[in-house]
Amino acid sequence: MVKVIFLENIEDHKIGDIKDVPDGYARNFLFKKGIAKLATQVEIDEIQSKIKIIEKNEAILVVGVEKTAEKIKNLDLKIKKEVNEEGHLYGSVTNKEISDALSKNKIEVDPANIIIEDHIKELGKFKIQLKLGHGVETELNIEIVRV
Numbered sequence: 433m434v435k436v437i438f439l440e441n442i443e444d445h446k447i448g449d450i451k452d453v454p455d456g457y458a459r460n461f462l463f464k465k466g467i468a469k470l471a472t473q474v475e476i477d478e479i480q481s482k483i484k485i486i487e488k489n490e491a492i493l494v495v496g497v498e499k500t501a502e503k504i505k506n507l508d509l510k511i512k513k514e515v516n517e518e519g520h521l522y523g524s525v526t527n528k529e530i531s532d533a534l535s536k537n538k539i540e541v542d543p544a545n546i547i548i549e550d551h552i553k554e555l556g557k558f559k560i561q562l563k564l565g566h567g568v569e570t571e572l573n574i575e576i577v578r579v
Contacts, residue, residue: 434454434455440468448483504534507539509575511529512577514578521552521576528543530548530574548560558574560574
């Protein structure tokens with residue numbers, strides 16, 4: 433067994449974790465891929481100082497993301513769509529359309545982080561779940577209106 437310090441998140445290990453792993457696994461996989469280093473005292477001290485800096489930066493990012501989440505929560509977004517005589521949309525509202533509408537309000541959200549439970553194919557008001565990263569999620573109120 434050899435003691436290693438992880439430089440990347442992999443499986444159940446996070447950056448900075450110090451674990452005992454089999455020699456072959458460390459030598460043939462972790463070290464070759466740059467996922468871990470031998471856990472010397474110098475390496476441990478170095479990674480711990482880097483982790484403190486990363487944690488500070490992460491805290492600053494989380495505050496920014498939480499402000500964006502609050503802005504989104506208070507936003508009532510309207511999306512104009514063409515409908516047929518019965519009030520049904522031609523197609524459905526897409527993640528990209530919601531992302532574009534948010535961009536017009538100076539809020540950038542990756543379409544992949546917009547969660548639409550059921551396809552939106554009618555006029556009306558809906559709640560959409562957004563994942564903003566860093567563990568922050570929020571709801572967006574959207575209203576689909578006729579063009």
